[in-house]
Amino acid sequence: MSNRTTVLRLAMLAAALGGATTALAQTADRGCIELKTVAEVQETYVDARGNEATRLVPAAKVVPGDEVIWTIVANNVCTTPAGDIAITNPVPEHMRYVGSSAFGPGSQIVFSLDGNTFAAPDALVVAEADGTRRTARADEYSAIRWVLPRPMGPSESMMVRYRATVL
Amino acid sequence: MITRTLFRPRAALIAVAAIGWSLGASAQLTPAGTSITNRATVNYSVGGLAQAPIESSPTGNTTPGAGLGTSTAFVVDNRVDLTVAEVGATATTTTPGTVNAFLRYTVLNTGNSPQGYAFTLAEEVTGSTFPAGNDDADFGLGSLVVRVDDGDGIFNAGDTATAIDTLNAGQTATVYVVSPSVPLTLLNGNRTNIRLQARVARPGTAGGTLETESVGANNPTQVEVVFADAGRDATESAVDQFVIQSAAITVTKSQNVLDDGFTTVNARAIPNALVEYTIGVTNTGLSPATGLAISDPIPTTTTFQTGLYAGGTDIAITGGLLPTCVAETPTDVNTDGCFRNGTGDLIVGAAALGSIAPAGAVTVKFTVRIK
Numbered sequence: 001m002s003n004r005t006t007v008l009r010l011a012m013l014a015a016a017l018g019g020a021t022t023a024l025a026q027t028a029d030r031g032c033i034e035l036k037t038v039a040e041v042q043e044t045y046v047d048a049r050g051n052e053a054t055r056l057v058p059a060a061k062v063v064p065g066d067e068v069i070w071t072i073v074a075n076n077v078c079t080t081p082a083g084d085i086a087i088t089n090p091v092p093e094h095m096r097y098v099g100s101s102a103f104g105p106g107s108q109i110v111f112s113l114d115g116n117t118f119a120a121p122d123a124l125v126v127a128e129a130d131g132t133r134r135t136a137r138a139d140e141y142s143a144i145r146w147v148l149p150r151p152m153g154p155s156e157s158m159m160v161r162y163r164a165t166v167l
Numbered sequence: 168m169i170t171r172t173l174f175r176p177r178a179a180l181i182a183v184a185a186i187g188w189s190l191g192a193s194a195q196l197t198p199a200g201t202s203i204t205n206r207a208t209v210n211y212s213v214g215g216l217a218q219a220p221i222e223s224s225p226t227g228n229t230t231p232g233a234g235l236g237t238s239t240a241f242v243v244d245n246r247v248d249l250t251v252a253e254v255g256a257t258a259t260t261t262t263p264g265t266v267n268a269f270l271r272y273t274v275l276n277t278g279n280s281p282q283g284y285a286f287t288l289a290e291e292v293t294g295s296t297f298p299a300g301n302d303d304a305d306f307g308l309g310s311l312v313v314r315v316d317d318g319d320g321i322f323n324a325g326d327t328a329t330a331i332d333t334l335n336a337g338q339t340a341t342v343y344v345v346s347p348s349v350p351l352t353l354l355n356g357n358r359t360n361i362r363l364q365a366r367v368a369r370p371g372t373a374g375g376t377l378e379t380e381s382v383g384a385n386n387p388t389q390v391e392v393v394f395a396d397a398g399r400d401a402t403e404s405a406v407d408q409f410v411i412q413s414a415a416i417t418v419t420k421s422q423n424v425l426d427d428g429f430t431t432v433n434a435r436a437i438p439n440a441l442v443e444y445t446i447g448v449t450n451t452g453l454s455p456a457t458g459l460a461i462s463d464p465i466p467t468t469t470t471f472q473t474g475l476y477a478g479g480t481d482i483a484i485t486g487g488l489l490p491t492c493v494a495e496t497p498t499d500v501n502t503d504g505c506f507r508n509g510t511g512d513l514i515v516g517a518a519a520l521g522s523i524a525p526a527g528a529v530t531v532k533f534t535v536r537i538k
Contacts, residue, residue: 029219031231035209037223037239039387060385063246063393064196064279072207077229082211089207094197094243166243167197
């Protein structure tokens with residue numbers, strides 16, 4: 001089991017046990033961001049003019065080797081601007097991030113190998129068994145973070161996206 | 168601010184081609200039925216104050232707090248794939264009359280779920296020259312049977328299954344195509360090409376229920392069946408070859424008039440002349456010829472001569488087991504393999520001839536007098 005999964009489970013456990021009262025208090029609150037994650041796959045079809053085209057359909061039929069497109073949408077549901085926005089998503093277990101596939105209009109994208117420390121691809125270094133160091137490969141990323149350098153106004157939304165392959 | 172950004176399919180297609188994600192034989196595929204879950208988190212601040220992080224849900228979540236989002240999930244479906252291979256890349260040599268001659272194949276489950284396999288056989292009469300030479304022999308396709316190895320890797324009596332009941336993902340099974348009795352009519356060098364075709368079946372049905380691809384609407388929480396093999400028909404096959412390696416016997420017979428009563432030089436075949444017959448037996452095949460017996464009806468116009476060869480024997484043999492033998496009548500009293508039966512046929516059997524190795528030859532000489 002990967003470290004990030006352990007961390008996530010521990011967090012969930014804490015929420016379920018000791019944090020029950022806090023959780024209820026938070027439930028009563030409504031945050032200012034509505035966050036949605038959607039899993040889709042690209043499908044080729046023939047359009048009305050007989051041309052081959054592609055479209056995204058919900059990820060229902062997925063087998064190893066297939067690419068899934070993860071889309072995360074954040075909406076500011078408050079009447080005040082939201083700042084310092086950072087969306088973080090661990091690459092799911094049984095999946096491998098597809099290099100250069102992350103995008104997010106206007107945001108800076110950083111990656112993590114351990115799920116805690118995020119940096120630009122060039123700054124992610126892996127130490128080999130023989131002591132040599134190299135830049136991490138995209139398939140080694142365990143998490144992705146999109147940082148929006150400016151506030152998001154009321155009713156504004158942003159979408160980020162990446163692709164990952166089912167192992 | 169961009170509120171809706173269309174995904175760029177062209178860029179995506181190029182990326183797909185560049186990645187070229189391939190499934191190696193040793194790849195550990197995510198098992199069918201595995202639920203892949205994903206939950207994003209957003210951190211933000213309002214009025215310069217950091218707010219409690221909010222986790223995502225499939226439909227949109229606004230409730231802050233760790234563990235209060237809902238994972239977006241789908242179930243990994245059943246990727247049906249298989250590899251059928253012939254083992255050894257060489258033909259299997261056998262000889263006519265062999266019991267349980269067999270070809271060896273393997274079936275590899277390259278999918279991500281346990282599967283069964285049903286088999287059918289076809290003779291590849293044309294189109295395959297594996298590994299060398301066209302199919303020119305009739306083994307009797309209907310007599311061939313499929314047997315699945317019981318795990319010891321050796322074809323034996325324990326291999327009784329005719330289909331694979333269950334083969335786990337990434338596992339290989341050995342399958343034999345067996346000729347219970349190689350036809351005696353086949354000749355040295357004959358070849359027959361047998362195609363073993365495996366069709367994916369539901370696990371646990373002993374190959375009885377073929378797997379079918381899911382149709383209709385896809386469900387993210389159900390395991391659907393996707394045929395991912397070449398041709399997407401859940402069917403793969405391989406060809407192997409039986410080649411007959413047997414003795415091929417050539418028989419020649421010549422005569423030489425030894426003495427016509429007047430001369431031994433250019434003697435004539437006249438009454439009372441002595442004529443020596445030479446029978447040559449050559450094995451041009453690739454296996455030793457055993458159990459040989461020469462039968463020669465002595466012409467009724469001649470009389471078989473006894474005692475003319477070394478030590479007063481009746482027949483001279485070169486390249487055989489015995490150098491000479493005696494042709495008693497009517498049975499082989501001294502069991503040297505030679506006798507003349509009740510109808511006057513001369514028999515020279517295996518006790519005298521022995522076996523003839525490939526490219527070996529035996530010569531038998533006897534003499535008659537023309538009446």
